[in-house]
Amino acid sequence: MMSQSGNKNILETTIVEGYNSDRERKLLQWGENNGVKTRLEIAYVKGAGRGAIATEDLKVGDTALEIPTSLIIVEELVQADMYHALEKFEGISSETMLLLWSMKERHNGDSQFKIYFDTLPEEFHTGLSFGIDAMMVLDGTLLLDEITAAKEHLRAQYDDLFPALCEDHPDIFPPELYTWEHFLWACELWYSNSMKIKFPDGKLRTCLIPIAGFLNHSLDPHVVHYGRVDSATNTLKFRLSRPCNAGQECCLSYGNFSSSHLITFYGFVPQGDNLYDVIPLDIDAAQDDFTEGSSISNWTTHMVRATWLSHNRNIFYYGLPSPFLDCLRRARSPMPHTKDLLPENLKNEIEILEDLRAICDDMMDNLGDADLDDRKNTNWDVKLAIKFKDIQRSIVSSVLTSCYCGLKLVKDELSKCLAEDTPGSKQI
Ligand SMILES: C[S@@+](CC[C@H](N)C(=O)[O-])C[C@H]1O[C@@H](n2cnc3c(N)ncnc32)[C@H](O)[C@@H]1O
Numbered sequence: 235m236m237s238q239s240g241n242k243n244i245l246e247t248t249i250v251e252g253y254n255s256d257r258e259r260k261l262l263q264w265g266e267n268n269g270v271k272t273r274l275e276i277a278y279v280k281g282a283g284r285g286a287i288a289t290e291d292l293k294v295g296d297t298a299l300e301i302p303t304s305l306i307i308v309e310e311l312v313q314a315d316m317y318h319a320l321e322k323f324e325g326i327s328s329e330t331m332l333l334l335w336s337m338k339e340r341h342n343g344d345s346q347f348k349i350y351f352d353t354l355p356e357e358f359h360t361g362l363s364f365g366i367d368a369m370m371v372l373d374g375t376l377l378l379d380e381i382t383a384a385k386e387h388l389r390a391q392y393d394d395l396f397p398a399l400c401e402d403h404p405d406i407f408p409p410e411l412y413t414w415e416h417f418l419w420a421c422e423l424w425y426s427n428s429m430k431i432k433f434p435d436g437k438l439r440t441c442l443i444p445i446a447g448f449l450n451h452s453l454d455p456h457v458v459h460y461g462r463v464d465s466a467t468n469t470l471k472f473r474l475s476r477p478c479n480a481g482q483e484c485c486l487s488y489g490n491f492s493s494s495h496l497i498t499f500y501g502f503v504p505q506g507d508n509l510y511d512v513i514p515l516d517i518d519a520a521q522d523d524f525t526e527g528s529s530i531s532n533w534t535t536h537m538v539r540a541t542w543l544s545h546n547r548n549i550f551y552y553g554l555p556s557p558f559l560d561c562l563r564r565a566r567s568p569m570p571h572t573k574d575l576l577p578e579n580l581k582n583e584i585e586i587l588e589d590l591r592a593i594c595d596d597m598m599d600n601l602g603d604a605d606l607d608d609r610k611n612t613n614w615d616v617k618l619a620i621k622f623k624d625i626q627r628s629i630v631s632s633v634l635t636s637c638y639c640g641l642k643l644v645k646d647e648l649s650k651c652l653a654e655d656t657p658g659s660k661q662i
Pocket residue numbers: 281282283284285426427446447448449450451452499500501502503504505
């Protein structure tokens with residue numbers, strides 16, 4: 235049986251030798267010349283692109299990286315003319331303004347951030363750039379819906395602004411820089427590299443942070459709290475919550491995200507068991523009707539985590555979330571349920587576990603056979619789509635295992651109950 239332990243998600247990093255990191259070194263040097271303090275160097279890490287490696291043993295509380303606010307890319311950089319042209323668009327956010335600024339600044343040879351822009355990839359491999367083959371692999375999954383909705387939202391946003399801005403202000407928005415492809419590149423940049431930071435004026439700003447942008451995500455990160463500028467030094471400090479030895483990759487937590495979110499907006503799935511991964515369960519409308527009006531009758535109650543993340547596998551729990559089980563119980567019988575070992579309760583438990591088993595069997599069928607997914611000679615996006623389906627299969631499979639174990643437990647208990655001469659109710 236798998237269990238969630240902190241150590242399980244601590245993974246070894248493989249540094250790829252021979253990678254030319256001139257541009258990254260140049261950025262680091264530029265940072266240090268401008269007040270950055272760092273105990274990290276940049277290397278190419280297997281499976282994650284560039285990463286930040288500790289140059290010395292770092293303990294809890296040590297600052298791995300310190301960036302002056304003057305090097306942080308924030309909304310105040312948007313030039314007045316661009317700002318005024320955009321102001322007319324009702325509801326346009328400062329994030330969108332900054333995104334449009336970055337599309338142009340990227341090509342500005344005189345930019346104060348040229349060295350930073352030079353380190354950015356020509357292409358981001360996030361879910362937003364998935365091709366048709368990857369989308370076909372995802373048919374019937376929640377990830378397909380998430381990517382489609384995100385892309386539709388971005389396309390609508392782009393169509394609201396362009397070509398109008400290019401026609402009205404070709405000097406500020408040169409058409410060749412403001413294509414849909416360039417817009418998508420900037421969206422991917424901001425989704426995968428920005429951080430939300432609180433400044434001493436109390437304002438939360440979405441920023442790009444040169445050098446800090448090399449820190450990869452981990453399910454067991456070294457740096458967790460990094461969201462606030464230190465007003466005494468006017469710097470952003472990345473302090474360790476977990477030690478990191480010299481030569482190890484120092485990782486952040488990007489947030490509590492599911493694999494589908496990480497694929498859509500960052501283009502990767504983390505190694506290890508992700509506590510925030512879920513499967514959507516397709517519960518019949520008829521069953522839903524029973525829960526109408528109750529506080530748990532929404533779709534989110536039908537998201538179930540892998541049961542290996544849960545400890546209580548006893549009768550009435552089975553390693554599954556209690557609100558979800560309650561929803562299934564109410565679907566079977568609207569009467570209030572107790573957790574007494576009575577034959578009627580146990581019979582009800584058998585029915586709900588059978589319901590869940592049937593739903594999961596259907597889901598497994600819909601996910602298809604893992605062996606049919608051709609893993610060789612496939613593009614990055616198809617590989618990622620296949621990986622996502624593997625994760626979904628393993629979660630469904632863990633729920634199925636819980637169902638089978640639960641059914642055995644309940645059936646054994648029911649036999650014991652029925653065999654007893656004087657039926658009683660044992661409270662657990
Ligand atoms: C802020 S950047 C980190 C630096 C990045 N590796 C690079 O080379 O520019 C975020 C991107 O790094 C990659 N990444 C971050 N954490 C990762 C992980 N645990 N596994 C694989 N890729 C990861 C993803 O491509 C993600 O969109």
